[in-house]
Amino acid sequence: MANYPQRMFDAVADLQTLTSVEGVTNKLGHVLSSFGYNAFLVTSVPEPPLRLEPYILLNGWPKGWTEHYGKYDYYAHDPVAAWCRKAINPFEWREAPYDEETDPKAAEVMDVARDFGMSEGYLVPIVRSTGFQACVTMAGSQPDLDPMAKRVIHVVSIMAHGRISALKGESINQKQILTPREREVLHWVSVGKTSWEISTILHLSKSTIDIMVNRAQQKLNAVTRTQAVVNALRAGEINF
Amino acid sequence: MIHIVTSANRADYELQIESDFRIRHDIYVGERKWMNLAKPDGRECDQFDNDDAIYLLAIEGQKVVGGSRLIPSLKPHLLDAVFPHLAQKGVPRAHNIYEWTRVHVIKERREGRNRGVALGSLFCGVLEYCLAHDVVALTALVEMWWLPHFHEMGWTLDPLGLPELIDGEWSIAISLSIDRRTLETTREMFGIREPVLVPATRKAPSRIEVPA
Numbered sequence: 001m002a003n004y005p006q007r008m009f010d011a012v013a014d015l016q017t018l019t020s021v022e023g024v025t026n027k028l029g030h031v032l033s034s035f036g037y038n039a040f041l042v043t044s045v046p047e048p049p050l051r052l053e054p055y056i057l058l059n060g061w062p063k064g065w066t067e068h069y070g071k072y073d074y075y076a077h078d079p080v081a082a083w084c085r086k087a088i089n090p091f092e093w094r095e096a097p098y099d100e101e102t103d104p105k106a107a108e109v110m111d112v113a114r115d116f117g118m119s120e121g122y123l124v125p126i127v128r129s130t131g132f133q134a135c136v137t138m139a140g141s142q143p144d145l146d147p148m149a150k151r152v153i154h155v156v157s158i159m160a161h162g163r164i165s166a167l168k169g170e171s172i173n174q175k176q177i178l179t180p181r182e183r184e185v186l187h188w189v190s191v192g193k194t195s196w197e198i199s200t201i202l203h204l205s206k207s208t209i210d211i212m213v214n215r216a217q218q219k220l221n222a223v224t225r226t227q228a229v230v231n232a233l234r235a236g237e238i239n240f
Numbered sequence: 241m242i243h244i245v246t247s248a249n250r251a252d253y254e255l256q257i258e259s260d261f262r263i264r265h266d267i268y269v270g271e272r273k274w275m276n277l278a279k280p281d282g283r284e285c286d287q288f289d290n291d292d293a294i295y296l297l298a299i300e301g302q303k304v305v306g307g308s309r310l311i312p313s314l315k316p317h318l319l320d321a322v323f324p325h326l327a328q329k330g331v332p333r334a335h336n337i338y339e340w341t342r343v344h345v346i347k348e349r350r351e352g353r354n355r356g357v358a359l360g361s362l363f364c365g366v367l368e369y370c371l372a373h374d375v376v377a378l379t380a381l382v383e384m385w386w387l388p389h390f391h392e393m394g395w396t397l398d399p400l401g402l403p404e405l406i407d408g409e410w411s412i413a414i415s416l417s418i419d420r421r422t423l424e425t426t427r428e429m430f431g432i433r434e435p436v437l438v439p440a441t442r443k444a445p446s447r448i449e450v451p452a
Binding site: 004005008009012088089090126127128129130134148151152154155158159161162165166177 | 328329353354355384385387388389390391392394398399401402403404410412
């Protein structure tokens, strides 16, 4: 099992031939488990307060984790997700910083993840040209943390994400057109907040909010705010 | 528009090529801090900037705003001569495979979706050139974060080896397959509807108005 370049070439060659999302899921799961990661997730990473669930592309988490994670609003406190939104290079979960004093819930997220068998994790960020980040994140109890193994996983993760995006038809026509900030603002519009209210929530000026809403309207070919929200929902840009 | 400059028409583009060497220095040494490319004369120009090089220059009006370089893979090139260890699969070499290096756009033209339409125009120019000259694949050494961008544009890419840290960034040798569909999906992504290459018969922009 030590020939790392060959393991990458084989995995990539297999991924290229797969024509179904299920096939890619199985293949990626198989490759990652050969490195000791028996759980994984492929997802876009929106800015909280947006929730993670609607942005998940492939879910290979342990049974019950996604539900628990959603129920207790872990996404807004997950230090790994927060680090991922800023990262270009892959990192081990344990490298994601958080302050136990100011955010005790971050520690809870990591502790409970451990209870679900995810004690060691690794995350590969997918930097997109739209600025809307995605990632392949994975966990296990005793993964292969050899630097060469990490390089194989780095390549395979990006190639798998590319394959899934192509199969899901995301790559050209249905790609996200709003910036994360615009999406966030529109989310608040969608729950009935005024520009002034949004400006206090996000600590920005009211005129900045108005500009962002206008820009989102233009991008979505919408004349009114309500229409922008409807079009955004339809395009999968925002969700409740 | 994208102008093709080879040893055959280089005399017509001397000022633009000079301008591009300075732009490359500003970008690769000034911004990216690839200090081994630093030159006292402020021109970033290496051993592969020779008669085999094929330049694609993005020129808006009189101003060079970006560029890129192709080298036939049968000639000495970067991956083959300097980074062969990054291609554990072997360095692809054939008459219809070229190496693609120094893809760059000046700072002021990087705004907008998908890192800016100037970059999209360069991508389309490279594809148009390859399709016109029966080049079926390009090899390139790129930072890992480029891979999703190629995927988004619908390009088929193949890793040639495992990534390595080069100047602090994970970089990888890849091969990119070229076909008509790639050009279509790339145009679509950047909203480009027309060919971007200047026909070979047209002359360089007037020398007089080119800024030094």
